[in-house]
Amino acid sequence: MTTAPAVTTHQEFSFTDEDFRALAQLARAQFGLSLAESKKPLVYSRLARRLRARNICRFDDYMSLLDIPDEQDERLQLISALTTNVTSFFREKHHFQTLREIVLPRLASRRRLRIWSAGCSTGQEAYSIAMTLLEALPDAGSRDIRILATDIDPAVVERAKVGSYAVEDIENLPAEMRRAWTRASPETAGKSEIAAEVKRMISFGELNLVDPWPFHGPFDAIFCRNVAIYFDQETQQRLWQRFAGMLDDGGYLFIGHSERVSGPALQALETAGVTTYRKKQDTLGVTRT
Ligand SMILES: C[S@@+](CC[C@H](N)C(=O)[O-])C[C@H]1O[C@@H](n2cnc3c(N)ncnc32)[C@H](O)[C@@H]1O
Known part of the structure; x- marks a missing residue:
């Protein structure tokens, strides 16, 4: 043998x-x-x-x-x-449903609205938020609405700003949104571009979530999905706490399907749906950083 x-x-x-x-x-x-x-x-x-x-x-x-x-x-x-930059329009759809059906109706009387897409990758998450707002709030144009979208990776931030996507990616958008807020790229065959009125609602920038943040909020909602999964537990818990500090009372935090808020932030955040948390009213002891 x-x-x-x-x-x-x-x-x-x-x-x-x-x-x-x-x-x-x-x-x-x-x-x-x-x-x-x-x-x-x-x-x-x-x-x-x-x-x-x-x-x-x-x-x-x-x-x-x-x-x-x-x-x-x-x-x-x-x-x-x-890390990976994988993302798509309306990924984890239920969060956008919560945004449209629960979060926005609660803010109906408010002129100022602030939402943060933290770890936005190539921008599809931020554009999905903007389109949800435009669809749900017919008077969006007359309100003070800003979406902040940040990522550590300058290459993806640049692509997000350009807002030009392969036609197959755009197909994830509901047909009406596709018709209303995208158009075939005049320069590149097989690509579609996000309309200027959607882009205008978003400020894209570079930010390492582990570093100090150069703004104070408060935000009505924060999307930080499929980012903290790469972090060790201590960094995650610190991040959840910092997000809680950045949210307005009653504000929402949406996280990725395999992530869970844990640690001290749970004193400030209550569960409000699948991978969805809401900041309790009048939370004490949460510091904004
Ligand atoms: C998988 S993508 C998630 C994109 C989007 N949030 C989603 O769920 O579709 C993860 C993103 O997190 C970003 N990222 C990883 N570590 C980061 C950090 N320390 N600060 C900011 N962004 C980070 C990566 O560059 C990448 O674009």
């Missing part, structure tokens, strides 16, 4: 446990990302491209590069490689 030869897996780049731990520490400190040991093979395959792109042969050299102050672009490439 012949025995099969031992298989040796060949790795193009050396990636020791120590390299992985150093990388995980940096990702946690700078972006709040949690990288469990079990993610080592995934991290290797995602970052091997960056080593090739930078013509670097060793992970420890790549780590040294990330320490250089001028290498902010590479640090952003790192976060792009370690």
Whole structure:
């Protein structure tokens, strides 16, 4: 009987446990990302491209590069490689139904409305919010409405601002909205553009959610969906608490399907539906940061 030869897996780049731990520490400190040991093979395959792109042969050299102050672009490439930008129009539809049927009717008499799409990726979430507002509030144009949409990754923020999407992506929009607020791109075949009146409602910007926030709110609703899933528990709990501090009393927080609010923020937020939370009235002890 012949025995099969031992298989040796060949790795193009050396990636020791120590390299992985150093990388995980940096990702946690700078972006709040949690990288469990079990993610080592995934991290290797995602970052091997960056080593090739930078013509670097060793992970420890790549780590040294990330320490250089001028290498902010590479640090952003790192976060792009370690997270995903997957999104779509009206993803997790029930949140938009809650927005239209519960949140907005409660704000019917208010002129000022503020909503934040935190971790907006390429913008579909913010545009879905804007279209929901336009549909539900016929007088939207005469109110003081702003949607803030932020992401850590400048490349996706840029794409969000442009608001040009493949026709297949636009097909996720309800037909009436598609007709009312998108048009075929005059420049690029197979692309559709979001109408100016929708774009006008949104301010897109770069923001690392782990850093201090350069605004104070209060917001009537915050969408932070499928972002905190990458963070370790401590960072998540801190984030929920900061969101609670940014919400107006009675304001809503919408989070991703596999996320749950936990920790001290639960003193301020009550469950108000599937992955939906509402800030209790007159909550004490929640600091705005
Ligand atoms: C999967 S997308 C979610 C997009 C959208 N919220 C949705 O649910 O469809 C996750 C986004 O979170 C962003 N992200 C990851 N870490 C972040 C951080 N520390 N601060 C801000 N955005 C972050 C990523 O760049 C990415 O665009």
